[in-house]
Amino acid sequence: MSEQRIVVIGTGYVGLTTGACLASLGHWVVCVDIDATKIDQLRAGRVPILEPGLADLVLEGQATGRLEFTVDGDLAVTGAEFLFLCLPTPMGDDGGADLHATESTVTRIRHALPVGCVVVNKSTVPVGTSVRVTGLLDRPDVAVASNPEFLREGSAVTDFLRPDRIVVGADVPEVGKRVAGLYSRLSAPILVTDAASAELVKYVANCFLAMKLSFVNAVADLCERFDADVDQVLDAVGRDPRIGRAYLRPGPGWGGSCLPKDSEAMLRMAETVGFSFPLLRATVDMNVQQRERVVTKLAAAFGGSLDGARIGLLGLTFKAGTNDLRGSPALAVAELLVARGAELLACDPTVAGGTEVDGITVVDDPYQVAESAEALVLLTDWPQFRALDWVRMAKFLGGTVVLDTRNQLDVETLGSAGLVCHGIGRRSES
Template sequence: MNITVIGTGYVGLVSGICYAELGNQVICVDKDPRKIDMLNAGGIPIYEPGLQELATANRTKGRLSFTTDLPSAVTQSDIVILAVGTPPLPSGEANLDYIDEAALEIAQAMNGYKIIAVKSTVPVGTNERLGQLIRTRTNHPFDSISLPEFLREGSAIQDTLQPDRIIIGAESESAAATMTALHKPLTDQIVVTDIRSAEMIKYASNAFLATKISFINEIANICEKVGADVTKVAEGMGYDKRIGPSFLKAGIGYGGSCFPKDTSALIQIAGNVDYEFKLLRSVVEVNRDQRFNVIRKLETIFEGDLQGKTVAVWGLAFKPNTDDVRDSPALEIIQHLVDNGVKVKAYDPIAMDNFRALFGKDGVEWCNEAMETARGADALCLLTEWDEFAEVDLGQLQSVLKRPILIDGRNVFNEEHLLGTDFIYYSVGRPSLNQGVKQPMPIL
């Protein structure tokens, strides 16, 4: 099939490259000429394991191209997939300006029947509104499709080529059949539904996963007070098929470009129809507060006096295997430390440049490797569970720290790792290991 994908962010770029991998002829479009120049030169503007190699292979085979020329791409394609950003407005609602603009450009470029599939995450009713908008600018026939995505940064290729399910929202049986045929090589788990239900499935899925994360973090906080181990609790819960083990890993909360944006948007969607989504509001509140447990533990250990201390931070991306720092817990944690007179040393294997650009403030020493970051620090906070940190020699780490204080916000280490060290150690929901909380280290 001939496919145009508009937008070369995580969703658009990964989707376009993977559609080409399936043997389709794909044109990826973006308005940013710097992005397109980089892609045409063989580069990739995002960090996603394996994506550059897949792009190169399909460009070599002549199945994949990149351009800023939207009209030309649309005229050459039977299917046009919208994957532009829908960033949050101050109210929490999705900003639809970019998708509206792209829809109008598609309408003006149409030269015959097209299937227009919206892969961007949009509020319920958006596909219908876009369809009406396009009809005001063209007389050519088209069908509108909702095609929500469920990829995870860091494993986006696997999620695209081996999806749990494909959701197709359509009113036209023929368009639904075409989109089913396109995705049939990926999975038999294809659900065809009405457009509004497909739009809601995306929001409901992310909201539920966010709820699981906030729930297990609340359980972790209780575990610390009653002497239970949240990792054992989560394991025991996960064997129940009705619950499952995924997204039951306690830590410092979720971040990234999807969960924060989509939970806020769904709260606004509910509010727009006079419904207060109390549960989801609590999920967001719990998540926002969870990251500050790191600060609270530091304050406990240092008896409330952080002024003048040096704190090392390992991990700036919101999760490993990505350079995405949007809504990363590290942003608020580091800002709070800096605002309270702490000297911060920070390091991330991949996300340094993105974090520095987004943080945009003084007060942080940016380091080039993990041990350099820890050297001379009064405490170390591990905020992203990169393999590089999990594989570190804790004996060596203790030797370079000024004080052996380790705040493990992702439960990377266990009792076996800590044997033979003198770490004052704090993890999430594992009180038996939280030596620093039970017996704060004297400040000399």
């Protein structure tokens, strides 16, 4: 397909990555956001998202004139051949996806869309959203398609430009082919389906990953009870090609901006068609239990009570490589620690010292965290923490307990520094 004129509404992780990457593929792209401050920052080449390669694509796109930013969505869409909706779909009060942003946007701009435009749902939306958007548009001359994103924070640009698959869903096959043509320069399988199937794909993928993570954390708990080593168990299991090694690492629970809300939305969708989905419900419940297990494990290592204990936290973001705190299991564990009476100080490479996050005081220096703490908990697998001078950390720390919820730290290194490193699912003698 030749170069197309595309409007992307929303400049969050999905929208900004989508816009910048589509521009890099040779299309003409206008990104729209209601946040004027953010638009001014982007026009100046300042990208507020920590995402490798994204800032370079934004600068490159603007330099070539293929990427623009504006707050005037009504004007921008008048020339659009494709309109990508990259809007937030947060968890609603009932656990389902809140489509207010999508629906209000469609209602506002529907009369401005040119004849023949294709509206593309890029955000993760419930099954039936394409039908819902079609009804809100009330424009037989404007088509609707679903094109779910599969972008991981920290590798979003790579995931977009080198995807393992591209899914496009439309109830009119020709519309699906038009959207698929936007990706003709990418060498990846393009799967064109009906709209409902495409909408379901993203939920199924995320819920399966969540299930895998909950299963691994349960296995880690089992390993501790049998005095087995979870790292060795999962290394052997992951060599089975039917299972694979991806997502076979225990941790403090899964989180982020997608998995928690998508799991709840999937449960809600299942209820609407009379399916209880007990496996997914157990997946979500086990994730809550994992956070509680982490706190219980720390309390046991600390002597039973955390009341008044000064605990240092290493890492706050939901995973390394991103500055995103949304749905972070680190913050969920921190909340439980506070409920047990602990006093918290934290360090994260992407959170500036002096900031307060959910009542936690943040400092820039991990050694300062150790100096103020009686025990440490590693919650995010930033490589910087593995490379710390643990002899120096031990001199500052007011105790010997280190709980490594990511099994990232070298037990022998910490042991030689006089510290006792407790992992997740590791043998007691370790």
